[in-house]
Amino acid sequence: MDNRPIGFLDSGVGGLTVVRELMRQLPHEEVVYIGDSARAPYGPRPAQEIKKYTWELVRFLLTKDVKMIVFACNTATAVAWEEVKEKLDIPVLGVILPGSSAAIKSTVSGNIGVIGTPMTIASNIYEKKIKDLSPQMTVNSLACPKFVPIVESNEIQSSVAKKIVYESLAPLAGKVDTLVLGCTHYPLLRNIIQNVMGPHVKLIDSGAECVRDISVLLNYFEINRSRNIDNKKHCFYTTANIASFKEIADSWLPVTVKVEHVRL
Amino acid sequence: MDNRPIGFLDSGVGGLTVVRELMRQLPHEEVVYIGDSARAPYGPRPAQEIKKYTWELVRFLLTKDVKMIVFACNTATAVAWEEVKEKLDIPVLGVILPGSSAAIKSTVSGNIGVIGTPMTIASNIYEKKIKDLSPQMTVNSLACPKFVPIVESNEIQSSVAKKIVYESLAPLAGKVDTLVLGCTHYPLLRNIIQNVMGPHVKLIDSGAECVRDISVLLNYFEINRSRNIDNKKHCFYTTANIASFKEIADSWLPVTVKVEHVRL
Known part of the structure; x- marks a missing residue:
């Protein structure tokens, strides 16, 4: 058992599709999400820049004491997943x-x-x-x-x-x-x-496929969150405008979320 | 990629149900199986004895250079999985x-x-x-x-x-x-x-559920076997009578298997 949240990173709001699937398959888990909409899209950027930004997102999530990090972003997975997975001592999943x-x-x-x-x-x-x-x-x-x-x-x-x-x-x-x-x-x-x-x-x-893997790895590493705990506090962060992130998140997710701005 | 076989252990022939599921879901993977039919059933034995026998099976599989060990036996999982998983540096799965x-x-x-x-x-x-x-x-x-x-x-x-x-x-x-x-x-x-x-x-x-997890962990640890390699040599070992093991294995599995006797 490990009641800490799972960290999700994305270049923007796209990773919310992974969070939605998580909330469907594993509704008892807690989420910390960081979307780097201020610098989205990552896709056309040079690899070194994407790697640098991704590490900034990873370091931000680590300050939130997450038990696992999910790269809810294909571009970041393509460029930085192997390196980050290698360096951290918590499980790191890509899509x-x-x-x-x-x-x-x-x-x-x-x-x-x-x-x-x-x-x-x-x-x-x-x-x-x-x-x-x-x-x-x-x-x-x-x-x-x-x-x-x-x-x-x-x-x-x-x-x-x-x-x-x-x-x-x-x-x-x-x-x-x-x-x-x-x-x-x-x-x-x-x-x-x-x-x-x-x-x-x-x-x-x-992303949905990735959530099935999250479930297996939570089991394998024995870090599921207890379903006994009710006071889940999902946290969503964006590097850009709160209102437009929240509009998409609220229409996409099964819960209404609180969004905070963060400068990386 | 890791083209070494996956090791399976069981107190006898029961774990063949897990292997059958593996051959259905991941037909390109190679199997080394050890069934301890000479000392089956494990169920009524004292925990210390089961632990000792399980370690013997684990050590046997390690001599076969397996990339992962699957406890295809609930009794062994209940008694020894956590300890073995802790001590080995390859993934160890229970059911x-x-x-x-x-x-x-x-x-x-x-x-x-x-x-x-x-x-x-x-x-x-x-x-x-x-x-x-x-x-x-x-x-x-x-x-x-x-x-x-x-x-x-x-x-x-x-x-x-x-x-x-x-x-x-x-x-x-x-x-x-x-x-x-x-x-x-x-x-x-x-x-x-x-x-x-x-x-x-x-x-x-x-066992079937366990195979879904095997697939995810092969991905996560990047140790899938290449589907390009055709010369699979599954190896089955029993501590008891070869003929009766083979009879059950041949009727249960989609392939005809070669069975060898082993003394632990």
């Missing part, structure tokens, strides 16, 4: 391995699509992990640089969003039976993406 | 936490049954783990000392087996909506147990 593993289990044709930010796609990390696990797979990767800005500006219902998603995904149409949403922002666009890809394409939410 | 966790997710009424060997039930470990995770659960535990001998003697189809299962489970009838098969031998009696308990009782196979 890429769970997503890769789920995609291999899901595909029938062996043709897997992966969409993500420019950095995630340029790092080629999904293709590498998927082929490490299962060399006969064919991976079609596609950067979708316009998706994160749509989500961070909370325009996911707009007709512009639909048009952008439709145009962006055109190169994958008919080519894959499984599509990895390789960015935690993308589940917020899930309905539009499913419409564009068609009902027979299985969408893999790397 | 009790995965089974407990799955039972909590499955139950609707909050009334969970657990059946196991006398030692597993006397250790109270399932009740403890389930209540640690979810204090409001009610756990009905029942020792079924006659089940392992039925399986080890391969009499699972006999009418005697049906009578014993029926009589043994009578105290749980109508009291639980979820029943943990808290011994890896019991899935071999699954059909009879399901008939006796009724179709609405969800049976939790602690």
Whole structure:
């Protein structure tokens, strides 16, 4: 048993999709979340800069005495997860391995699509992990640089969003039976993406897959939070505007959250 | 990537139910299995003796250069898992936490049954783990000392087996909506147990649940076996009669296995 919170980091609000899944699967766990919306999107930035920012988020979470850190951000996972995991003495989870593993289990044709930010796609990390696990797979990767800005500006219902998603995904149409949403922002666009890809394409939410792994690792390291404790205090921090973070969080999560601004 | 085999230990043939599940979920992984049928059942033995035998099995597996050890035996998990896990520098998995966790997710009424060997039930470990995770659960535990001998003697189809299962489970009838098969031998009696308990009782196979955790930990520790390698050589060892082990293994597993005798 370990009643300390689980720390989540993301470049902005996308990681809230992982927190929502956590609250569904493990409602007794407590959350500390830091979203670096002031510097989002991470995707187009150089790797060294992303690494520096990610370490700042990690150090912030460590000041909150978290028992585990979840990289609820594919870009940060691609660039910094292995290094951070190596250096910390608490478990550190990323979203890429769970997503890769789920995609291999899901595909029938062996043709897997992966969409993500420019950095995630340029790092080629999904293709590498998927082929490490299962060399006969064919991976079609596609950067979708316009998706994160749509989500961070909370325009996911707009007709512009639909048009952008439709145009962006055109190169994958008919080519894959499984599509990895390789960015935690993308589940917020899930309905539009499913419409564009068609009902027979299985969408893999790397964040939701990650939560299944969180559950197993809480068991393995024996650091579950007792379900006996009621006074959960989730804490959400943003480096940018509180109001717009809160608007997205409140519409997305099953609880109303308190958001604080933090300068890193 | 780590192409070494996964080691499985059990007091006898029961752990083959876990291996079968592994071969279904992770068919590219290689297995080394040791079953201590010469000294089965472990259930009625004193804890110190079980601990000593378990360490002998662990040391044997370490000589086979395994990358992970799975306690495919509830009794050994109850008595020695924490100690072994603490001492080794490779991941060591037991079956009790995965089974407990799955039972909590499955139950609707909050009334969970657990059946196991006398030692597993006397250790109270399932009740403890389930209540640690979810204090409001009610756990009905029942020792079924006659089940392992039925399986080890391969009499699972006999009418005697049906009578014993029926009589043994009578105290749980109508009291639980979820029943943990808290011994890896019991899935071999699954059909009879399901008939006796009724179709609405969800049976939790602690071994199958454990394999889901194996998959996550292979990912987390980055020790999956490459799917590119074809020359898998599963190795099965028994401390007792080769022929009777092989008969059960061949009927239970999807592959024909080579079995060697070993003296510990």
